[in-house]
Amino acid sequence: MKINILSLFPEMFGPLQQSILGKASEKNIVDINVTDFRDFTTNKQHHVDDTPYGGGAGMLLQAQPIFDALDHIESENGSLGRVILLDPAGRKFDQKVAEEFSKEDNLTFICGHYEGYDERIRARVTDEISLGDFVLTGGELGAMVVIDATVRLLPEVLGNNESAVGDSFSTGLLEYPQYTRPASFRGMDVPEVLTSGNHQKIAEWRKKESLRRTLLRRPDLLENYELDDEEKRLLLEVKEEENLF
Template identity: 60%
Template structure:
């Protein structure tokens, strides 16, 4: 995958792209990053990329020319690049969207600043508008970093364990089940016996139930988007009856 980023502050990406999984992904040649200052594409001697909005109003608006030309230049690397605008007006970002973007070969991110973008950028350059939440940031850089991280970790062979991403929260439509590691007894707080049993069929069922329980308790809105089977619906009825459970107490 090739990922290009258009930003007025490219140095913001230096640490993020050079550490952890994103660094390993580059070492494995799963992804190539290219961060560009789109001020370099401005066609005026002062390299201005913004101007006052027509009709008046607060703040400055990004001009179309630098971004049009920058995207056109980057698109020479492929004919089918997805051009993503980070914007609080965009669709709310989800794991499903990350999985969709991870199938692409070329992504171009546009990180804006100031009051907004000239509308012609949205209409004639962008293929996707993404918001990482219902709040406003100073610029699109942090949002782009979030999306890039969530996409790159899904690329083949990037994560050490191929099954890691399959069971992440939101990948299955549910929140992930509780996880434990050694020691089995930490200061009197014990790991559930079922996880020490070696019975993988019962362990899988425990994890499925705990995952459903955690989603029911913390994000019941997610259940509205799932088609539950009879077993899961029975469990939910049990969860409702067990509404007084203390934090961390298992239903099994």
């Protein structure tokens, strides 16, 4: 996967060269490049922003530097792929969007600053994405979150390709509780079923506890989740155990 990022602060993206994403880059699974679109401004002061027509507070990013930066990247790479604008008005980012992006060969992120964008920038955009109903000082942190969630889904990025499949939200439910050694710690014991060696019972326990955690912490996720017969039975047991009738 080729990822291009347009930003006024390229130095902020150092974390993308660390940990799992750094290893993915070393293995050539992903190629991440950051372009400072200030380099494409045509005015002597190297300004990339200006006051809005009609008045108002704050400054807006101009279209010209971003358009020229996109043109340059496209001429170098042959394609921009999906062009993603980090914007509070965008579609809310979730695991399904990450899975959607992970199927692409090319992604291009535009990270804004100041009060907003010249509206004409959106003419080059295929996706507008928001992390949630809050405002950040710029799009860099949001872009890094989206990139991390997307890249970890690529084949061979995680040590075990099944790791991403069982993550919270990947199945539509929250992930079940997990434990490691020692079996007993400060009076807290690992559930006996997990040390039984009975893989069928373990799988059933995990499914049940995933349903329990989702019901208690994020019941909204169950509204659009289609339960199979076994899950219906397990969820009924959970409700009885939790006295939710």
